[in-house]
Amino acid sequence: MNVTATRTKLPPSQHQFADIIHRLEAGGSMLPDTPENLMQIIGLYKAYAVPMDFYWRDLLYIGEQVFLNPFPFFKYFISDEYMDRHNHYAGDDADLRIWRGQADAHPELREFMDKGELKMKLPRLAHHLWHDRINMEFAEECMRSMLWHRGMYVPVNQFDPFLDSDEYKANADRAIKAYFKGNPAMLALHKAFPELFLEQCRQSSYYANLGLFWEVMAPVFFEMSDLYDEGKMTSVPQAMDFLVNGIFAIAGRPIYHHVYIRGECYEIIPKSKGFTWLYEAALPYVEAVFYRTSPFRGTKSYNAQAGQVPADQKDFHFGVLYADKFPVGTAGIPPTLLAQDMLHFLPQYLVDYYREHCRGEDDMLIQLIISFQRSMYCVTSAVIQALRGALLYPLDDPNPNHLKANRAFFESQIDRFLRPEARIKDIQTPDYR
Amino acid sequence: MLSALIWLPAIGAALVGFLPGNISASRARVGAIAISGTLLLWTIYLLTQFNLSTPGLQMSEYLPWIPTLGLNYSLGVDGLSLPLVALSNLLTFLVIFSSDPQSPKSTPLKRPRLFYSLVLLISAGMAGALLAQNLLLFFLFYEVELIPFYLLISIWGSEKRDYAAIKFLLYTAVSGILILAAFLAMNWLTHASSFDYDAIATQGLSQRTQLILLTLMIVGFGIKIPLVPLHTWLPDAYVEASTPTAILLGGVLAKLGTYGLVRFCLGLFPETWSLVAPGLSIVAAVSVMYGALAAIAQKDIKRMVAYSSIGHMGYVLLGTIALTPLALVGAVSQMVSHGLILALLFYLVGIIESKVGTRDLDVLNGLLNPIRGLPMVSALLILAGMGSAGIPGMAGFISEFLVFQGSFSAFPLPTLLCVVGTALTAVYFVILLNRTCFGKLDTKTAYYPRVTWLEQLPALALTGLIIWLGVQPTWLVRWSESTTTAMASATSVYESRQLAMKPIGHLSQAFPSGVAE
Numbered sequence: 001m002n003v004t005a006t007r008t009k010l011p012p013s014q015h016q017f018a019d020i021i022h023r024l025e026a027g028g029s030m031l032p033d034t035p036e037n038l039m040q041i042i043g044l045y046k047a048y049a050v051p052m053d054f055y056w057r058d059l060l061y062i063g064e065q066v067f068l069n070p071f072p073f074f075k076y077f078i079s080d081e082y083m084d085r086h087n088h089y090a091g092d093d094a095d096l097r098i099w100r101g102q103a104d105a106h107p108e109l110r111e112f113m114d115k116g117e118l119k120m121k122l123p124r125l126a127h128h129l130w131h132d133r134i135n136m137e138f139a140e141e142c143m144r145s146m147l148w149h150r151g152m153y154v155p156v157n158q159f160d161p162f163l164d165s166d167e168y169k170a171n172a173d174r175a176i177k178a179y180f181k182g183n184p185a186m187l188a189l190h191k192a193f194p195e196l197f198l199e200q201c202r203q204s205s206y207y208a209n210l211g212l213f214w215e216v217m218a219p220v221f222f223e224m225s226d227l228y229d230e231g232k233m234t235s236v237p238q239a240m241d242f243l244v245n246g247i248f249a250i251a252g253r254p255i256y257h258h259v260y261i262r263g264e265c266y267e268i269i270p271k272s273k274g275f276t277w278l279y280e281a282a283l284p285y286v287e288a289v290f291y292r293t294s295p296f297r298g299t300k301s302y303n304a305q306a307g308q309v310p311a312d313q314k315d316f317h318f319g320v321l322y323a324d325k326f327p328v329g330t331a332g333i334p335p336t337l338l339a340q341d342m343l344h345f346l347p348q349y350l351v352d353y354y355r356e357h358c359r360g361e362d363d364m365l366i367q368l369i370i371s372f373q374r375s376m377y378c379v380t381s382a383v384i385q386a387l388r389g390a391l392l393y394p395l396d397d398p399n400p401n402h403l404k405a406n407r408a409f410f411e412s413q414i415d416r417f418l419r420p421e422a423r424i425k426d427i428q429t430p431d432y433r
Numbered sequence: 434m435l436s437a438l439i440w441l442p443a444i445g446a447a448l449v450g451f452l453p454g455n456i457s458a459s460r461a462r463v464g465a466i467a468i469s470g471t472l473l474l475w476t477i478y479l480l481t482q483f484n485l486s487t488p489g490l491q492m493s494e495y496l497p498w499i500p501t502l503g504l505n506y507s508l509g510v511d512g513l514s515l516p517l518v519a520l521s522n523l524l525t526f527l528v529i530f531s532s533d534p535q536s537p538k539s540t541p542l543k544r545p546r547l548f549y550s551l552v553l554l555i556s557a558g559m560a561g562a563l564l565a566q567n568l569l570l571f572f573l574f575y576e577v578e579l580i581p582f583y584l585l586i587s588i589w590g591s592e593k594r595d596y597a598a599i600k601f602l603l604y605t606a607v608s609g610i611l612i613l614a615a616f617l618a619m620n621w622l623t624h625a626s627s628f629d630y631d632a633i634a635t636q637g638l639s640q641r642t643q644l645i646l647l648t649l650m651i652v653g654f655g656i657k658i659p660l661v662p663l664h665t666w667l668p669d670a671y672v673e674a675s676t677p678t679a680i681l682l683g684g685v686l687a688k689l690g691t692y693g694l695v696r697f698c699l700g701l702f703p704e705t706w707s708l709v710a711p712g713l714s715i716v717a718a719v720s721v722m723y724g725a726l727a728a729i730a731q732k733d734i735k736r737m738v739a740y741s742s743i744g745h746m747g748y749v750l751l752g753t754i755a756l757t758p759l760a761l762v763g764a765v766s767q768m769v770s771h772g773l774i775l776a777l778l779f780y781l782v783g784i785i786e787s788k789v790g791t792r793d794l795d796v797l798n799g800l801l802n803p804i805r806g807l808p809m810v811s812a813l814l815i816l817a818g819m820g821s822a823g824i825p826g827m828a829g830f831i832s833e834f835l836v837f838q839g840s841f842s843a844f845p846l847p848t849l850l851c852v853v854g855t856a857l858t859a860v861y862f863v864i865l866l867n868r869t870c871f872g873k874l875d876t877k878t879a880y881y882p883r884v885t886w887l888e889q890l891p892a893l894a895l896t897g898l899i900i901w902l903g904v905q906p907t908w909l910v911r912w913s914e915s916t917t918t919a920m921a922s923a924t925s926v927y928e929s930r931q932l933a934m935k936p937i938g939h940l941s942q943a944f945p946s947g948v949a950e
Contacts, residue, residue: 324873324876325876326804326873326874326879327802327873328804329802329803329804329805358880359805359882359883362804362883363804363883365804366804426877432876
């Protein structure tokens, strides 16, 4: 209905990706609506959500408990308290119940943390040293990307400028002094270099920021997976709409940073600052991780002097929507770590699907990370649609000027994928796997 | 004992090829593997029975065949032929094992029965030529090789196979004619009772006659090796031939040329050989430099490997003309290590071609990618490139070093040029490896099938052998040491002459003065 209405009112777009623009205008996503795509993205949401259930717990644990520990050897060994911590969006006591499942750590996660890939119950340290564990390094890489690409979406995003305010510095200073109480060496260091621990504190605040962001996303993805399994989610636009609705439902969730030192809570960023999930966490996250990140070593090395790395951070384009996923499997690059995590929690239908394509078991790591890339195009579409909903007009608006404004918005968003590295063209076909 | 090496594959070839009934491809393959495997085991048994300290012929077999023609069935093995027989049988086994991997995604070998029987026939011919102690018998086996090779190129080759096969046939037929002419002349002019190797005594012939006969044979064998400028059949034949054929051509057939040089040119005309040596040293240096420089300019990795073969056979020539025991043992070792390394290179290039679908350096990229690339094949290709470039720790280094060490005193300048040639080998292999293995895969096209373990097995075996012979060189040189030492000392004439020549200072003057005698 609104599809035909929209199309009759505006002439076809002249954009290079006109098809995709039209699809967005019709309420679709950048990812074509096929059962194969739906299966891939939902399967990947599930595989992503389980490690994410650990990511957000550990990120909060590091931001709140480990804090400035100069030797954080055990920062990935979170306490039972954090494993049992109730997600605010799942379980019976949820603020807003998104997932119908439980509020504490996911059972598959618990089982994996106990036995790992080896399927053997060994001491945690043994699993850790054997790299048979959840790769928190990936989560930290995302956090660092948000920290490094500072000033995104300012002034809408007020979290980032706040980190430079006197109020933040005063709060942080209090916490730093409390944390190093009785440690004259560190206190002297803090006195001599006041920026040193302050910057660590900002990083810690971003740990909390990302942890709070993902606390929401994990139940969203679990619920989508369950809906798909129950046959209640049958198309890519439906999946995207679920995300859009989710984004609006939780947009106001407070973003804060509390630190617990010897049982006492220090509010470095109090909830009262009014920072919200959408503007202070979700949008900067998407910008930092999906679009920008930073060049990583795969089999391609970048030559900054030859202009292969942009001069301005805002022009960076190494994120998941652009990344070459074929080097996944190479040691030490963030997508490998993520793919490794997701490999452990793939639903059976995806395992069977991958077995039938390319090299089957042998290159499942790459097949799944490309499905992941598809699924992130769907998430980005949801963000674009949500922004359109928040800032512009409904898709079935009768006023042609409003529709033009919508189109201009969509085109400006898709312009970011005109770069040759963008994978938007690849994901339009099923052959990219 | 030795006859089995000839007749087992010959009968096997007949069985696989002509046994009536409908034999499936896999059954023919199993049969051929069984025959060549037995052959390989028999070779290993012969190696254990071989007396390392005897320089002369061992395990001789003699049967008069057509006495009126002087043709006798006379076989024997010494330190020169034994390593080559072993090499030939090893490569035959690997070729048969790998030519039809029967993995789900690979294209099946067409006309498998004919293919296996031809390969077995080549093995028989090769063993016959290497073991024959009668010139005519040698010639018969030498010519027998032509037909299966021609068919292998023209049936299983790639696009321009007909052209390449005819070119190969013409060149090698000329090579055969020249050698036959030389053998016949030798027999008639010396009035020998038969064509038996020990019945021919060329000492009585005039220097000029000897020179003509020797030249005929050098050109004849030079085509087979091949030496520049007789090499133009090689790039086409090697490139158009399928991988198994290329392995046999480069690893086995080319060795017949160098074997002929040592056995017949050096063995029958030691004095005259030492006269032409300075001229041949230039040919050796030119071959090495030409092969290396031409390889650098190639865009096709198989052609690159083919040109590298021309360069590397130059080292063998250099080793055979220096006439020091060290250089000669180096030459025999180089034949073996070149055979192994070239076979490995062709094998890996063949896998890359079959999986990626191209040999073009401008298209290939990023094969070291751990999941979507061909990581093991790339890693072995790097090792093979290092082996070919003479990096210590691998067989290529041992043999090249022996050749250079042994020939430097005789021909300093050509030796130095050959050393430069090994450096150039490193240059083109770095180009090859950099383009094919490093870089990144194209996400649009790089959906290559995996390489199975069975497909990797021959390459792993060859690599293991190359490294083993590189760290335990005794196993490479022990077989031929006493024979080559005896051969080099038989040409002591040369050494004394060269000592006398030294004050004159110019090696090229040795040539006219030698003729004047």
